[in-house]
Amino acid sequence: MRMGEFRLLELGYMGWKQSQLVYHALAEMGAGGVVLQRSAHTYFCLGMFSPLEDLDLGFVRRRGVPLFRRAIGGGTVLLDREQLFYHVVVPRDSELAPVRTSTLYRRFLKPVIQTYGELGVKATYRPASDIVAEGRKVSGNGAGVVGDCLVLSGSMLLDFNFELMAGALNLPAHLRQRALELMRERLGTLRMMVEEVDVHELQEVLAGRFEDLFGGLEAGGLSLELLREMRRIEPRYTSHEWLRQGRKSNGLLKIAEGCYLVHLRLGGVELSAELHEGVVRRVRVQGEEGRMRELEDALEGCRAERQKILNILAERLGCADDVVRAAQALSGG
Amino acid sequence: MKSEAEQVLRVGDYEFPLDRYYCSYRNSHLWLRMLDDTTAEIGVDAFLSETAGRFSYLSVGSERLERGRNFATIESAKFVSRLPAPVSGEVVELNAEVVSNPSRINEAPYHSWIVRVRLSSPEELEGEHMLRDAERLRAWIEREIERLEEE
Structure with missing residues (x-):
């Protein structure tokens, strides 16, 4: 040059x-x-x-x-x-x-x-x-x-x-x-x-x-x-x-590479979690009738893999579009 | 003898089905496949799909394409590229699945069309940057691979 x-x-x-x-x-x-x-x-x-x-x-x-x-x-x-x-x-x-x-x-x-x-x-x-x-x-x-x-x-x-x-x-x-x-x-x-x-x-x-x-x-x-x-x-x-312009929020906030905060509303359910180096942590799911602890336990410590997370969510929340979006966010987008 | 739809050119690690055109304009690496006499679908080839990294966002900004003008914006690895239209025409269909999940392009570049377009000037397909002939396509991709190897 x-x-x-x-x-x-x-x-x-x-x-x-x-x-x-x-x-x-x-x-x-x-x-x-x-x-x-x-x-x-x-x-x-x-x-x-x-x-x-x-x-x-x-x-x-x-x-x-x-x-x-x-x-x-x-x-x-x-x-x-x-x-x-x-x-x-x-x-x-x-x-x-x-x-x-x-x-x-x-x-x-x-x-x-x-x-x-x-x-x-x-x-x-x-x-x-x-x-x-x-x-x-x-x-x-x-x-x-x-x-x-x-x-x-x-x-x-x-x-x-x-x-x-x-x-x-x-x-x-x-x-x-x-x-x-x-x-x-x-x-x-x-x-x-x-x-x-x-x-x-x-x-x-x-x-x-x-x-x-x-x-x-x-x-x-x-x-x-x-x-x-x-x-x-x-x-x-x-x-x-x-x-x-810009896209719609996917509920995923990047803090640094490998570290994300997730916050989503799925109808009457509010879900928050963290992703640390590809693992889901600190899951909190608030339903209309209180905490959904069984779902929280199923997600806690899970590898951030879309299909695996989608299966967990769909089993408990059904397979609506917003559940697919949630699985996408929880797997790091 | 394989049909045109089955013929694939392999250059290095990259594959190029020979049932479509490839646009070398500004090394845009877009493919265009004719669906009938006037309608074509447009997507990203395997070379760009691999070298860009995982596509995360895609937006198509216009309903009319003008050859050489950017018609879509795509992001991979925090890098935003603009895709110049290989031909002029009117968008008749947008692939909503690919727009909402552009990493599909990385998984299957030749099955992940972005837009379907009704061509307004089909003669543009004869332009120097529209490659269909296997030898010209090979020569271009070999030059691109050479650039990659120099990095």
């Missing part, structure tokens, strides 16, 4: 919308590069398919936290000043553009993993798109095709507002509390793992590792052309219709 083909844009703090529009615009322009920046504001960023209904919109509105739906994958994330964002944009016809999705993550997350390593944090890639260290997820990532480019976007957590993230989940209070506990157990920030973090040094190391990967990056900035493209695409990405 020749120097100059790809640019390094170190943009500092940007507004919440701009922090997302910038890499969408680069990709729409077909311009390859790496963007490192931070958001001046706190906002929720939904993946292309993330259900809006997974968020408590009343809470989000009251707290004045804006929402943005990105055009790439992954779930809903809380983004704020305490994260260093990296966005990698690579034209699909570039030699660096992989065919296999798993290669994309391995290749473009390598500089991030190396950066953790230089801070003394032994981080590894965990498929599909997480980086983990000390048993905790330290970086979540999403990717996709925008225009004629491959895009990967993620962040390194310096700190994380666990309370705000959990508070915004559209769950009953006791499950929100549990989500908070699980997040504290399963997510890791640099402030938890490193005595002192200098963000400028961190960014310098990360930029250096990306330069190694690309064989050099030409320093760039917010050019007039890029600003024009951001303005051009802004109405589309900030429209009501764009935000409102």
Whole structure:
């Protein structure tokens, strides 16, 4: 890869919308590069398919936290000043553009993993798109095709507002509390793992590792052309219709790879559970006439295998569509 | 002698039934099988199905397809791809089962059509990116496998 083909844009703090529009615009322009920046504001960023209904919109509105739906994958994330964002944009016809999705993550997350390593944090890639260290997820990532480019976007957590993230989940209070506990157990920030973090040094190391990967990056900035493209695409990405799209909730909330919270209503039955590394735990089933303990016992400790779970549910609840959906959620989607 | 429906091209670990077209436009890896003179079904081939990972979400965004324009969005492994229409036409049927459970594509790519389309310009089937001839198809897939091996 020749120097100059790809640019390094170190943009500092940007507004919440701009922090997302910038890499969408680069990709729409077909311009390859790496963007490192931070958001001046706190906002929720939904993946292309993330259900809006997974968020408590009343809470989000009251707290004045804006929402943005990105055009790439992954779930809903809380983004704020305490994260260093990296966005990698690579034209699909570039030699660096992989065919296999798993290669994309391995290749473009390598500089991030190396950066953790230089801070003394032994981080590894965990498929599909997480980086983990000390048993905790330290970086979540999403990717996709925008225009004629491959895009990967993620962040390194310096700190994380666990309370705000959990508070915004559209769950009953006791499950929100549990989500908070699980997040504290399963997510890791640099402030938890490193005595002192200098963000400028961190960014310098990360930029250096990306330069190694690309064989050099030409320093760039917010050019007039890029600003024009951001303005051009802004109405589309900030429209009501764009935000409102997304799939229906499947009752599955991902905390980290291998760790999910399940909450579903099946007619008059309310079911909650956790999935830990493919095993169903902490099952609670509340029927109209009280706890359904026999069903809870049958599901507890079960491998998260769809057919097995469907058989257990169908035997006790019948085989309606919502039971099939429940089996899907309890088997990890 | 096998009928057309039974003939399968094998390239590396991938299989390609020869009763349909394969679209190489932007390496989209879509197949198109004619059901009658004007109606075709469209799906994802075995190569994309394997290299993308397990498909988790799929949405079809338009009732009219315009060749080269994205008509569907699909997610696998937190990666969102957009599927460019191999031909122009009107969607006459959506495979609701595949839309609600897109991992069916991974399990059986050639039995998991996404949309059925009434073609508005059947001559598009003669386009350079619509591969039906086994040798041209083999050459394209071999190039794709070469790219994979370089990774």
